[in-house]
Amino acid sequence: MLQNGFAVRSAMKSNPHIAVVGAGAFGGWTALHLLERGARVTLLDAWGPGNSRASSGGETRIMRGTYGPDQPYTETAARALKLWVKYERRWKKQFLHRAGVLWMVSSRDDAYERGSLEPLREAGIRFQELSTAVMKKRWPQINFSGVHWGILEPECGYLDARASCQAVVDAFVGQGGTYRQLAVSSDGLESGLLRGLTLSDSSRLKADYYVFACGPWLGKLFPETLGEVIRSTKQDIFFFGPPAGDTRFDANLPLWGDHGKRFFYGIPGSDRRGFKVADDTRGGPFDPTNGERVVSQATLKRVREYLAFRFPAMKDAPLIEARVCQYEQTSDSHFIVDRHPRMDNVWLLGGGSGHGFKHGPALGEMMAELILKDAEPHAVWRLSRFPGRNRLGVSPILAEREACPLPE
Numbered sequence: 001m002l003q004n005g006f007a008v009r010s011a012m013k014s015n016p017h018i019a020v021v022g023a024g025a026f027g028g029w030t031a032l033h034l035l036e037r038g039a040r041v042t043l044l045d046a047w048g049p050g051n052s053r054a055s056s057g058g059e060t061r062i063m064r065g066t067y068g069p070d071q072p073y074t075e076t077a078a079r080a081l082k083l084w085v086k087y088e089r090r091w092k093k094q095f096l097h098r099a100g101v102l103w104m105v106s107s108r109d110d111a112y113e114r115g116s117l118e119p120l121r122e123a124g125i126r127f128q129e130l131s132t133a134v135m136k137k138r139w140p141q142i143n144f145s146g147v148h149w150g151i152l153e154p155e156c157g158y159l160d161a162r163a164s165c166q167a168v169v170d171a172f173v174g175q176g177g178t179y180r181q182l183a184v185s186s187d188g189l190e191s192g193l194l195r196g197l198t199l200s201d202s203s204r205l206k207a208d209y210y211v212f213a214c215g216p217w218l219g220k221l222f223p224e225t226l227g228e229v230i231r232s233t234k235q236d237i238f239f240f241g242p243p244a245g246d247t248r249f250d251a252n253l254p255l256w257g258d259h260g261k262r263f264f265y266g267i268p269g270s271d272r273r274g275f276k277v278a279d280d281t282r283g284g285p286f287d288p289t290n291g292e293r294v295v296s297q298a299t300l301k302r303v304r305e306y307l308a309f310r311f312p313a314m315k316d317a318p319l320i321e322a323r324v325c326q327y328e329q330t331s332d333s334h335f336i337v338d339r340h341p342r343m344d345n346v347w348l349l350g351g352g353s354g355h356g357f358k359h360g361p362a363l364g365e366m367m368a369e370l371i372l373k374d375a376e377p378h379a380v381w382r383l384s385r386f387p388g389r390n391r392l393g394v395s396p397i398l399a400e401r402e403a404c405p406l407p408e
């Protein structure tokens, strides 16, 4: 609460009503963990959990722990791994497919990968360092030229994206949470103390606390605070069809990331959709509401050239599907987990920056603790790291952006 211009914390009620806006990977898990800790929770989403416009849409996301040195994400990923398994067991559903994740080091500067090993060890995520000779023998369908060494995380793999978002909301409702498919108006959100939300059916919703987990829309809702802090970038995803009967590019290959001048990654054969390949370089600005989701021919050409080089047997593979998603990108690729600078009862959660999905269960757990215990978030996620307006910078999280500056 603001009194005489100073932030004063209101005493926490024992059973507060909390409105969570956004039922993607961040908001859905937050709502569920808040509910499990005794809060009364209303979850809202304009188009539904994991909808095709959301950053959590689509079928699959990579679960990995390799994250470079000096960062909180390997530990969060390790906690999330445990929670994914816990909820899979509880709900008798599978979301995590442990196909393994192979990280290929194609850059001469391997500080990112070298710096990943200790955090992996400390977090207890199993991994193996592999020489190029060993990788060549094990996966002859990959051309390892230019690859210096690799990291295999055998217990990681891919997560079902939209299916798990829906399962979280189903569980949330099953445990007594209220879910409504309605949009929250941005009108007046930053004009003073937040006393209620205006919804798309013209009703009002009052709560004690508000969590906004609106992915690429977060900056549109809070233009003064986040307008230039989160950018929505267009990301094209391609699915190529392997030859009939050929299992070298699904069951017999782990997920992979190739960290060279650019960062390419792929998920082989999930859901029979084909060989998923994407270039992680941040694309141009993209409007998540009205943007036409048509992939760029230039990106397709680049991905095809890469495919022909790294997976020669896929050289002439046809494109069988494609989709457009967007990253909600911060300048340093770190998340945003903080109170609104002027409203103590408003929390902002977002900035997944192309790597947030896997952390959903752990972030939701952390958010519930932060809100209910009135605690302070990790410094790396606080808004105070953006003095004034945001500047575009180089990511400490994904070193490939040093070689691939953000396109305009």
Ligand SMILES: Cc1cc2nc3c(=O)[nH]c(=O)nc-3n(C[C@H](O)[C@H](O)[C@H](O)COP(=O)(O)OP(=O)(O)OC[C@H]3O[C@@H](n4cnc5c(N)ncnc54)[C@H](O)[C@@H]3O)c2cc1C
Pocket (backbone or CB within 6 Å): 021, 022, 023, 024, 025, 026, 027, 028, 044, 045, 046, 047, 048, 049, 050, 051, 053, 054, 055, 056, 057, 060, 061, 062, 063, 182, 183, 184, 185, 186, 213, 214, 215, 216, 217, 221, 235, 237, 325, 326, 327, 349, 350, 351, 352, 353, 354, 355, 356, 357, 358, 359
């Ligand atoms: C192509 C692609 C590949 C990725 N790969 C990976 C990966 O391999 N591993 C990984 O961990 N992460 C990955 N990510 C990142 C990850 O998917 C995102 O960081 C994460 O899904 C973000 O979740 P979110 O809940 O913050 O946002 P969203 O999923 O976008 O959820 C926000 C929700 O808010 C709702 N909403 C917005 N405005 C309003 C409003 N006014 N009122 C009501 N509701 C509203 C929307 O409908 C939406 O459902 C990838 C992302 C993309 C796009």
